[in-house]
Amino acid sequence: MTEEMQKYDLNGDGVLDTEERQIMLEDKRRKMLDDDAHRDQQRKMVWYVLAGMLTYPLFVIAADLLDLEKSQDILGSMATIYFPSTSIILGAFFGASAYQAKKGE
Numbered sequence: 370m371t372e373e374m375q376k377y378d379l380n381g382d383g384v385l386d387t388e389e390r391q392i393m394l395e396d397k398r399r400k401m402l403d404d405d406a407h408r409d410q411q412r413k414m415v416w417y418v419l420a421g422m423l424t425y426p427l428f429v430i431a432a433d434l435l436d437l438e439k440s441q442d443i444l445g446s447m448a449t450i451y452f453p454s455t456s457i458i459l460g461a462f463f464g465a466s467a468y469q470a471k472k473g474e
Contacts, residue, residue, distance in 0.1 A: 411466065418459050425451060 377393040378385060385393065425448065432441040 407466070411463070414459065414462060418455050421455060422452060 374385060374393070377389050377396070379389055379392070380386070425444075429441060429444045429448070432444055
């Protein structure tokens, strides 16, 4: 019996009963679902950040086309904060995820 299987041996008899095997399989299934949900979350986060970064300049152009001088200036000056901050947030999320994955091994 492997070390991983031993933690599912609830009664300590050295044999995985049917009930213990079901618990082991359910645990593995849940871990797979959690990992899949985590990857989906990362994918969504990247798409939202990308969409925000691509549409932000469109707001500046729209403000220019509508002759909203003050809005155009404000949006233009916010860009120096917006792009780095979204990149840092995304990088921190992926860095924390990588650290947790490595720590869990």
